[in-house]
Amino acid sequence: MMTDRIRTFLDEVRPDSPCLVVDLETVQERYLAFRRALPDTAVHYAVKANPAPDVLRLLVQLGSAFDAASLPEIRAVLAAGASAERISYGNTIKKERDIAAAHALGVRMFAVDSFAELDKVARAAPGAGVVCRILTDGAGADWPLSCKFGCDPDMAAEILVRAKALGLVAHGIAFHVGSQQQEPDAWDRALSMAASVFRSVAERGIQLNLVNLGGGFPAHYHGNIPNLTEYARTIKEALHRHFGNRIPETVIEPGRAIVGDAGVIRSEVVLISRKSAGDSVRWVFLDIGRFNGLAETENEAIRYPIRTASDHARREPCVIAGPTCDSADVLYQHQPYPLPVCLDIGDEVLIECAGAYTAPYSSVGFNGIRPLQTYVI
Amino acid sequence: MMTDRIRTFLDEVRPDSPCLVVDLETVQERYLAFRRALPDTAVHYAVKANPAPDVLRLLVQLGSAFDAASLPEIRAVLAAGASAERISYGNTIKKERDIAAAHALGVRMFAVDSFAELDKVARAAPGAGVVCRILTDGAGADWPLSCKFGCDPDMAAEILVRAKALGLVAHGIAFHVGSQQQEPDAWDRALSMAASVFRSVAERGIQLNLVNLGGGFPAHYHGNIPNLTEYARTIKEALHRHFGNRIPETVIEPGRAIVGDAGVIRSEVVLISRKSAGDSVRWVFLDIGRFNGLAETENEAIRYPIRTASDHARREPCVIAGPTCDSADVLYQHQPYPLPVCLDIGDEVLIECAGAYTAPYSSVGFNGIRPLQTYVI
Numbered sequence: 143m144m145t146d147r148i149r150t151f152l153d154e155v156r157p158d159s160p161c162l163v164v165d166l167e168t169v170q171e172r173y174l175a176f177r178r179a180l181p182d183t184a185v186h187y188a189v190k191a192n193p194a195p196d197v198l199r200l201l202v203q204l205g206s207a208f209d210a211a212s213l214p215e216i217r218a219v220l221a222a223g224a225s226a227e228r229i230s231y232g233n234t235i236k237k238e239r240d241i242a243a244a245h246a247l248g249v250r251m252f253a254v255d256s257f258a259e260l261d262k263v264a265r266a267a268p269g270a271g272v273v274c275r276i277l278t279d280g281a282g283a284d285w286p287l288s289c290k291f292g293c294d295p296d297m298a299a300e301i302l303v304r305a306k307a308l309g310l311v312a313h314g315i316a317f318h319v320g321s322q323q324q325e326p327d328a329w330d331r332a333l334s335m336a337a338s339v340f341r342s343v344a345e346r347g348i349q350l351n352l353v354n355l356g357g358g359f360p361a362h363y364h365g366n367i368p369n370l371t372e373y374a375r376t377i378k379e380a381l382h383r384h385f386g387n388r389i390p391e392t393v394i395e396p397g398r399a400i401v402g403d404a405g406v407i408r409s410e411v412v413l414i415s416r417k418s419a420g421d422s423v424r425w426v427f428l429d430i431g432r433f434n435g436l437a438e439t440e441n442e443a444i445r446y447p448i449r450t451a452s453d454h455a456r457r458e459p460c461v462i463a464g465p466t467c468d469s470a471d472v473l474y475q476h477q478p479y480p481l482p483v484c485l486d487i488g489d490e491v492l493i494e495c496a497g498a499y500t501a502p503y504s505s506v507g508f509n510g511i512r513p514l515q516t517y518v519i
Numbered sequence: 520m521m522t523d524r525i526r527t528f529l530d531e532v533r534p535d536s537p538c539l540v541v542d543l544e545t546v547q548e549r550y551l552a553f554r555r556a557l558p559d560t561a562v563h564y565a566v567k568a569n570p571a572p573d574v575l576r577l578l579v580q581l582g583s584a585f586d587a588a589s590l591p592e593i594r595a596v597l598a599a600g601a602s603a604e605r606i607s608y609g610n611t612i613k614k615e616r617d618i619a620a621a622h623a624l625g626v627r628m629f630a631v632d633s634f635a636e637l638d639k640v641a642r643a644a645p646g647a648g649v650v651c652r653i654l655t656d657g658a659g660a661d662w663p664l665s666c667k668f669g670c671d672p673d674m675a676a677e678i679l680v681r682a683k684a685l686g687l688v689a690h691g692i693a694f695h696v697g698s699q700q701q702e703p704d705a706w707d708r709a710l711s712m713a714a715s716v717f718r719s720v721a722e723r724g725i726q727l728n729l730v731n732l733g734g735g736f737p738a739h740y741h742g743n744i745p746n747l748t749e750y751a752r753t754i755k756e757a758l759h760r761h762f763g764n765r766i767p768e769t770v771i772e773p774g775r776a777i778v779g780d781a782g783v784i785r786s787e788v789v790l791i792s793r794k795s796a797g798d799s800v801r802w803v804f805l806d807i808g809r810f811n812g813l814a815e816t817e818n819e820a821i822r823y824p825i826r827t828a829s830d831h832a833r834r835e836p837c838v839i840a841g842p843t844c845d846s847a848d849v850l851y852q853h854q855p856y857p858l859p860v861c862l863d864i865g866d867e868v869l870i871e872c873a874g875a876y877t878a879p880y881s882s883v884g885f886n887g888i889r890p891l892q893t894y895v896i
Contacts, residue, residue, distance in 0.1 A: 190844060190886045211844045214887035233844050233886070235790050235804045238865075256792030258864060277794060290802075290846045294795035413612050415633030417654060418671035425667075427612045433814075433880065440817070440847065467567060467588045467610050469667045470817065487635060488615075503810065504883050506890045509567045509610070510591035513883045 143168070143362070143494055144449065148406050151519050159410040159490075160430040164192065164497050164518045166200050168404035173204050176359075176396060179374035183392040186230055188357050189215045191397025191498040192405070196518035198222035201400075209357075209395040213240045216249060226250070230354075232316070232395065234259055234275055234291055242266035253316050253354075255293045260301055264308035271311040273354050274298040276339065278317050278332045292317065295335050299342040306348055314352030314390060315339050321398060322444070323358035326368055326376035332356075333377070337384035350390065353381075357395040361402025361495045364445055370399075398498040405497020407435060407514070411489045412465055424460045426481055428491055431464010431471040435514035436493070437503035439473040447494040452482035466509040520545070520739070520871055521826065525783050528896050536787040536867075537807040541569065541874050541895045543577050545781035550581050553736075553773055556751035560769040563607055565734050566592045568774025568875040569782070573895035575599035578777075586734075586772040590617045593626060603627070607731075609693070609772065611636055611652055611668055619643035630693050630731075632670045637678055641685035648688040650731050651675040653716065655694050655709045669694065672712050676719040683725055691729035691767060692716050698775060699821070700735035703745055703753035709733075710754070714761035727767065730758075734772040738779025738872045741822055747776075775875040782874020784812060784891070788866045789842055801837045803858055805868055808841010808848040812891035813870070814880035816850040824871040829859035843886040 148163045157163075176185050186209040187201050193215060199222045201208070207228040210216045219229050226248025231241070234255040241252065245267035252267060254260045255275040263272055277292035293301070302312040315336040319328035333353065340350050355377060360367045381389050413427040430436055438444040448462075459478035464471035473479075485491075504513035525540045534540075553562050563586040564578050570592060576599045578585070584605040587593045596606050603625025608618070611632040618629065622644035629644060631637045632652040640649055654669035670678070679689040692713040696705035710730065717727050732754060737744045758766050790804040807813055815821040825839075836855035841848035850856075862868075881890035 193884070193887065210887070212842075212887035214884065214889070216887075218887065233842075235840075235842050237787070237789055237806065256790065258792055259790055262864075289794060290840055290849055291844070292794070293792075297793075297795050300796075410614070412614055413633065413636055415635055415670075416674075417666060417669070418674050419677075429614065437810075437882075463612075463667055465589075465610075465612050467668070472667055487639075502882060502885045505814075505879060506881050506883055507570075507591070508879045510570065510587070510589035510593075510595065512591070 143403050144406055144492060147519055151517065152408055155517070157408070157515065157517060159408055160428075160435065161515045161517060162405050162407050162435065162496060162501050164194060164197060164401065164405040164516060166196065166404070166518060169197055169200055169401055170204060172400045172403065173201060173206060175370055176394065176400070179370045180377065180392075180394060183355070183394050186393050186395045187400060188395045188397030189219060190502065192401040193218055193502060194516050194518050195222055197401060213243050216244050216247060220247065236262065238262040238266045245270060251313070254301060255291060257301060257304065260305055260308065260310070264310055269309060269311070271313045272302075272305050273313050273316040273352060274301045275316040275318070276332075276335055278319050278328070278335070295339045295342070298339050302339070302343050302350065303346050303348060312343070312348055312350060314350040314354070316354035316356060318356035319358045321358055322360045322363075324360055324367055326373045328358070329355060329373070329377050330380040330383070333380040333384045340385070340390070352391045352393065354393045354395065357397050357399070359394070359396045359399035361398050361498060363447060363495050402495050402498035405495070405500065407493040407496040407500065409491045409493055411485060411487050411491055414485065414487055423478060424458065426460045426462050426485065427465060428462065429465050430493070430514065431466055431473060433464065433466050433468065433471055433505045433508045434511050435500045435504050436464065436473060438499050442474055442476055445474070445477070446496060448479060448481070449492040449494060450482055450485055450489060452484050455482040455484050457481055458483050465511060468509070520780050521783055521869060524896055528894065529785050532894070534785070534892065534894060536785055537805075537812065538892045538894060539782050539784050539812065539873060539878050541571060541574060541778065541782040541893060543573065543781070543895060546574055546577055546778055547581060549777045549780065550578060550583060552747055553771065553777070556747045557754065557769075557771060560732070560771050563609075563770050563772045564777060565772045565774030566596060567879065569778040570595055570879060571893050571895050572599055574778060590620055593621050593624060597624065613639065615639040615643045622647060628690070631678060632668060634678060634681065637682055637685065637687070641687055646686060646688070648690045649679075649682050650690050650693040650729060651678045652693040652695070653709075653712055655696050655705070655712070672716045672719070675716050679716070679720050679727065680723050680725060689720070689725055689727060691727040691731070693731035693733060695733035696735045698735055699737045701737055701744055703750045705735070706732060706750070706754050707757040707760070710757040710761045717762070717767070729768045729770065731770045731772065734774050734776070736771070736773045736776035738775050738875060740824060740872050779872050779875035782872070782877065784870040784873040784877065786868045786870055788862060788864050788868055791862065791864055800855060801835065803837045803839050803862065804842060805839065806842050807870070807891065808843060808850060810841065810843050810845065810848055810882045810885045811888050812877040812881050813841070813850060815876050819851055819853055822851070822854070823873060825856060825858070826869040826871060827859055827862055827866060829861050832859040832861050834858055835860050843888060845886070
């Protein structure tokens with residue numbers, strides 16, 4: 143959302159358009175909201191959502207832990223001042239040499255979802271802790287996860303039993319209910335599956351102690367989303383329902399819900415046109431599109447709040463497109479976006495809730511267009 | 520396609536995986552094939568396909584002209600040694616200050632598809648030449664263009680008439696029949712539309728003299744594609760059919776057809792797994808995916824030829840996915856890809872015909888993964 147600090151920064155510094163401005167006060171507020179709502183649950187910030195060094199440093203200072211997707215992300219978190227034991231290597235697809243390098247840096251928690259990955263961890267990070275990720279269905283999520291990650295619960299149990307046999311510490315289960323998940327009950331379903339794996343593994347003499355509840359907590363793009371306290375209540379009730387009086391340690395991995403609302407993209411209208419004299423729909427072309435920051439508009443999945451200086455004026459549905467020569471670089475066409483009829487070329491357009499999964503998706507320079515620049519204030 | 524030079528480079532230099540290797544001999548061969556097939560047509564290489572400086576330098580030496588999508592692409596072409604009159608600014612979405620900067624650098628040809636863009640060119644590049652892009656339907660293309668670019672022929676005629684009134688040189692018509700276009704007849708349909716605009720504008724006393732036939736010429740991903748001579752014959756016949764004895768000057772803008780087949784991506788298998796004990800399909804995870812080079816596998820649009828050292832062995836359909844924690848980073852799932860059953864973690868995987876629209880689409884570092892590195896040999 144726009145804040146006074148972001149508005150002042152844009153007006154005073156006037157950075158080149160387009161750019162992303164992230165307000166650290168919002169980041170801090172969202173992080174602390176998670177700590178309050180789920181005080182017994184460790185927060186592992188999902189670095190991939192926004193790896194800006196100032197964001198990482200703030201979260202280190204606030205005591206956050208981190209979910210890293212790669213060795214470079216681990217190095218970035220260490221460079222921001224975190225100790226290695228605060229980092230879990232959450233990607234289930236890792237080169238063995240990267241596991242070894244992470245282990246050498248002190249990382250001791252690795253996610254797996256297959257026997258082959260487990261074997262890599264056993265070889266490259268002897269004695270480390272593992273969590274096994276299980277498949278969930280992703281129903282209710284705006285950016286649902288496919289079945290790319292996770293295995294079925296029976297296989298997860300076998301993997302965790304084997305982990306112990308290989309000298310690793312079988313910590314528990316991880317899952318992810320799907321990004322921008324708007325149904326808190328999704329955690330209930332996943333926790334039921336996790337508990338069944340705990341029981342199955344316990345029958346083989348191994349007591350698991352950790353559930354990684356993943357991310358998926360939403361940002362406030364449009365409309366009402368459930369309050370964070372509602373997610374927390376559902377999760378706590380589900381933990382009691384499925385684990386009884388042996389509640390495991392828990393971890394959450396918010397990314398979008400911490401940085402999403404903290405960022406605003408400042409963009410500019412490059413062109414407004416029609417395709418024929420009788421065309422009823424205007425095309426509004428911005429200087430930002432799918433290839434320099436707005437990758438999550440693929441299939442119009444994420445619908446960002448877009449603000450202009452004329453939002454009080456009459457609006458008309460418009461097609462919104464990006465600046466490249468790629469015809470896939472269209473943001474909203476199937477569901478056109480209402481924009482003021484008086485909007486003009488050169489006008490400022492603000493794209494809110496844009497702090498997560500924007501700048502790091504930018505192409506290195508497709509069509510010669512520079513990557514989205516981030517300013518953290 | 521793999522060449523002896525690329526194989527030798529990979530074996531001797533052993534660059535980190537993944538990487539793209541582009542063979543300039545293939546680039547040269549493809550460029551010269553266009554010159555031979557269409558000797559009366561100027562080749563404007565579409566820089567966005569692969570802006571590697573060595574590729575641009577070679578094409579400058581061979582006498583190519585260039586289609587640039589942005590001011591940074593114009594600067595890159597100038598830096599490669601081209602003179603400004605060899606560059607057309609082909610993007611119909613340009614900031615006025617970028618038009619002015621291009622004009623100051625000597626660029627004299629601009630594409631437009633709207634009155635508003637024309638007015639910008641008239642203000643920022645007085646006296647320059649313009650072509651107006653018309654909408655085509657894109658049928659027959661593997662990566663079809665939406666209606667993002669171009670206007671209807673009636674509007675194009677009005678724009679060109681107005682161009683002259685604004686003191687610009689109304690050169691003619693541009694179109695693009697869709698990328699990886701496998702039906703040469705698509706050019707016939709588009710040339711018919713272009714000729715109707717020529718006639719309509721001539722009735723207003725303006726003689727157009729140029730048709731930009733666009734790109735869309737295919738690379739050899741899979742199966743048979745029409746021979747370049749077949750495209751050339753269709754285009755020449757269509758020019759005679761629709762323009763009679765007043766054949767206009769013509770320009771083509773190949774990108775994919777010049778660099779696509781010249782590049783091979785060297786990748787590595789990171790993980791092979793199944794999702795359950797009874798799962799019949801293996802998931803093969805590579806160290807390259809949609810966010811570090813293979814963006815055109817979106818919706819499985821471009822199906823790259825994939826080679827391994829065991830292609831003689833029995834193969835089984837596999838899901839192929841990339842290395843990020845993003846579940847959208849899946850390359851082939853709806854149409855699984857046959858890979859050898861003996862393929863193993865750590866094995867080399869070669870992705871052929873990967874010289875176009877790969878490295879420049881790489882994210883700056885999503886998931887901390889570095890952009891695809893290009894080696895031009």
